[in-house]
Amino acid sequence: MREAGVTLATLGVFSWARLQPGPGTWDFDWLDRLLDLLAAHGIAADLATATASPPAWLVRAHPEILPVTADGVRLEFGSRQHYCPSSPAYREAAVRLARRIAERYAGHPALALWHIHNEYGDHVTECFCAASAADFRRWLRERHGTVEELNRAWGTAFWAQRYGSFDEIEPPRAAPGPVNPTQTLDWRRFCSDALLACYRAEKAVLDEAAPGTPVTTNFMSMFKPLDYWTWAAEEDLVSDDAYPDPADPRAQVNAALHYDLMRSLGQGRPWLLMEQAPSAVSWRPVNVPKRPGLQRLWSLQALARGADGVLYFQWRASVAGAEKYHSALLPHRGTASRGWRETVRFGAELARLAPVAGTRTTAEVGILLDWDSWWALELDDHPSARMRWRTLLDPWYAALYARGVTADFVRPGARLDGYRVLLAPNLYLLRREHSAQLARWVADGGHLVCGGFSGVVDENDHVHPGGAPGPLRELLGIAVDEWWPVPDGATVGVRLPGGEARAALWSEWLEPADADPVAVYTDGELRGLPAVTRRGRAWYVGCHLGERIGDVLDPVLDEADVRPVLAGLPDGAEATLRRGPDAAYLFVLNHGDGAVEVPLPEGTDLLTGRPVHGAVRLPARDAAVVRVPPPGP
Structure with a gap:
């Protein structure tokens, strides 16, 4: 580890059965030895609470811990994360383990970070057992207060679904037909909160035993089941596990999106890439390794977008178990392998990037992201099952990425200071107070671009009076008369200011009130x-333009005076800027397969130590990190 430049190691993530071999027995000797060894060599520890996989003895003593599917199937022991989040037996045992670990290691010189659990919700995001049902009813009482209010919120007059008491309510298990959509939406909220309650219980123990030691749990990029806005507010440090696919030629765009989200979840604070693959993973149908230089390049991309550290799974390649073919920093071949040589070189380079730590990446464009709206958008029995959040979001983000524009993600209702442009690829669920905030922000000079099927329902999934776009109607100056989803394989013509385009997936019959048409349909039933449309600085895109959404965003960015991080960036290159009080650091990454010439300001490349004068030539999968004077406000 010293040879590779390792400064932080994660320990104990799946060690419950070894730490507690039986209900009344404990074994910490091996962990004592490892922590002491790390401390002796100046390596810090990210110490896990080991609660992600309950041991066999606990499961056999309390079989009710095992989770139950919506079809009533109880999942068995033999994998990982085999527990019901609402199980009292699991929660009590997990807190007991966390307390023993916290009390033993709170003052250990190697301890730098607490790591609760691991990838909450990766395998089990919901459980439909009796304990979950009771917990769900408790959660519903807290949310709605009375069963009468719940009946109103859920619209239970439809299909005779009225409840006389909370005791009559069950989770949305498998049913003869469509389940009440608001019940399902509340269930999504509850499931995120049930797992969060497990995290909070462990964090309370850690905070009591070791106040001041930061606490994290590793996220899984843009993960639908958990409302990461709520979760991130409970973390001292946001951390993420990211596994871009080396076989995907656009993987770097998707990774950039996820890293921008992690930075945004922490309100701009530096974050930690907790896991990535040194080369190939083991769980895709085809597990392509990373080409030479890609491990380094993709690690630098995380740093470029706000991370202050990069870790890997795993250190030494496993010889048994489900992940024995997952790559490692120290592969099966050992130090003779290509991967090891790359690791050692990159470890030395990372030491030269120490001045970057603590600096921040800022953005003038915000992308509105609301987990409630995401969950509600993808409920059943909508005009089109093809309207999925990531399908709608990805082209908008890719357009910004292609133009070299950095973006934050923003929770509706959050402060909007500093943003010149807000993008809402979709806001299907929209609260009135959030629409009022957007209207005030536009009135104060902001530029808003809103995508189709937005402003449709309120927080209870009830259609807004008067139809879409609901409380945005006055701001946008339009009404949606009817939705016209586009059948699979079909497209509809759209005349944009930049030329002809074809829209797929979605279109709408729009009736402007005081908005001006910007683009019109050129064929089909909506021709003409x-x-x-736009009304002043508020734009509405009533169709799915895919990659041509950039034709709409270009004039908005221009009018708002949003500029790329680095002008003249060649295709395949990416540039971001991290700012500090005394200097800024310009990251330039070449994701292409050929060399590129990149124009750069005067500065010093931290990776090479050489001065930069006007331009630098970057070979394929190479990068530069240039220290430059901090830009003005």
Whole structure:
């Protein structure tokens, strides 16, 4: 580890059965030895609470711990995360383990970070057992107060679903037909909160035993089941596990999106890449390794977008178990392998990037992201099952990425200071107070671009009076008369200011009140009707333009005076800027397969130590990190 430049190691993630071999027995000797060894060599520890996989003895003593599916199938022991989040037996045992670990190691010189659990919700995000049902009813009482209010919120007059008491309510198990959509939406909220309650219980123990030691749990990028806005507010440090696919030629765009989200979840604070693969993973149908230089390049991309550290899974390649073919920093071949040589070189380079730590990445463009709206958008029995959040979001983000524009993600209702442009690829669920905030922000000079199927329902999934776009109607100056989803394989013509385009997936019959048409449909039943409108600085895109959404965003970015991080960036290159009080650090990454010439300001490349004068030539999968004077406000 010293040879590879390792400064932080994660320990104990799946060690419950070894730490507690039986209900009344404990074994910490091996962990004592490892922590002491790390401390002796100046390596810090990210120490896990080991609660992600309950041991066999606990499961056999309390079989009710095992989770139950919506079809009533109880999942068995033999994998990982085999527990019901609402199980009292699991929660009590997990807190007991966390307390023993915290009390033993709170003052250990190697301890730098507490690591609760591991990838909450990766395998089990919901459980439909009796304990979960009771916990769900408790949660519903807290949310709605009375069963009468719940009946109103859930619209239970439809299909005779009225409840006389909370005791009559069960989770949305498998049913003869469509389940009440608001019940399902509340269930999504509850499931995120049930797992969060497990995290909070462990964190309380750690905070009591070792006040001041930061606490994290590793996220899984943009993960639908958990509302990461709520979760991140409970973390001292946001951390993420990211596994871009080396076989995907656009993997770096998706990774950039996830890293921007992690930075945003922490309100701009530096975050930690907790896991990534040194080369190939083991769980895809085809597990392609990373080409030479890609491990380094993708690690630098995380740093470029706000991370202050990069870790890997795993240190030494396993010889048994489900992940024995997952790559490692120290592969099966050992120090003779290509991967090891790359690791050692990159470890030395990371030491030269120490001045970057603590600096921040800022953005003038915000992308509105609301987990409630995501969950509600993808409920059943909608005009089109093809309207999925990531399908709608990805082209908008890719357009910004291609233009070299950095973006934050923003929770509706959060402060909007510093943003010139807000993008809402979709806000299907929209609260009135959030629409009022957007209206005030636009009135104060902001530029808003809103995508289709937005402003449709309120927080209870009830259609807003008067139809879409609901409380945004006055701001956008339009009404949606009818949705016209586009059948699979079909497209509809749209005349944009930049030329002809074809929209797929979605279109809408728009009736402007005081909005101006920007683009119109050129064929089909909607021919001649507006497809894109604007009212002052508020734009509405009533169709899915895919990669051509950039034609709409270009004039908005121009009018708002949003500029790329680095002008003249060649195709395949990426540039971001991290700012500190005394200097800024310009990261330039070449994701292409050929060399590129990149124009750069005067500065010093920290990776090479050489001065930069006007331009630098970057070979394929190479990078530069240039220290430059901090830009003005």
